[in-house]
């Protein structure tokens with residue numbers, strides 16, 4: 001699904017050079033659930049922004065679904081971002097003036113779907129996150145956990161190649177956080193690839209594979225399930 005080769009990111013501000021990500025190689029296959037973890041300032045957000053095509057890298061190559069991103073224009077990148085990546089943020093990022101239905105519809109309007117197809121996609125994802133009966137409600141009428149469910153529905157509606165989640169439970173209490181983790185695991189079981197940044201080692205352990213970032217060095221732990229099977233063999 002995605003392949004990064006010798007990818008690196010250096011910030012230069014007022015002649016101060018920060019090597020946010022030292023050059024690394026990484027492949028993530030369709031259907032994986034990957035957690036990205038590491039201490040504050042280690043480079044997780046930089047990694048996430050590059051993976052989500054929100055930020056450029058300084059060196060190397062990034063190939064997404066067979067397409068080399070390196071030489072694309074900003075417009076072409078935006079199109080790929082909208083079609084292939086579903087974003088989930090810590091702060092939900094719903095539009096307060098729009099009801100749930102219209103929040104989910106918003107990114108679909110930039111795609112070539114008919115209004116009938118958009119409607120069926122919106123209702124399907126609202127069902128999937130258990131909020132079909134609340135489609136006319138506004139974000140402020142929902143709990144934090146429910147708002148995050150809407151954000152997940154919005155991310156899923158465009159059938160992206162993968163979901164990119166940035167601390168998706170960071171603003172939730174532990175019970176709501178457990179509900180969101182369980183929803184993400186269900187979505188993964190149904191075939192969606194997920195890349196999730198988290199500070200929480202317990203959440204990271206629920207993914208199939210953990211990538212650790214420390215001082216800009218990306219360490220790719222082996223898939224946990226494969227490692228466990230290897231230990232038994």
Ligand SMILES: Nc1ncnc2c1ncn2[C@@H]1O[C@H](COP(=O)(O)OP(=O)(O)OP(=O)(O)O)[C@@H](O)[C@H]1O
Pocket residue numbers: 011012013018019020038039040041042043044045046047
């Ligand atoms: N725009 C920027 N200009 C200069 N340096 C930056 C910029 N963005 C990030 N950095 C630096 O790059 C390094 C990695 O930052 P990054 O935000 O990716 O870390 P993080 O692991 O996401 O941290 P946190 O968990 O606190 O969000 C840090 O040293 C940071 O100061």
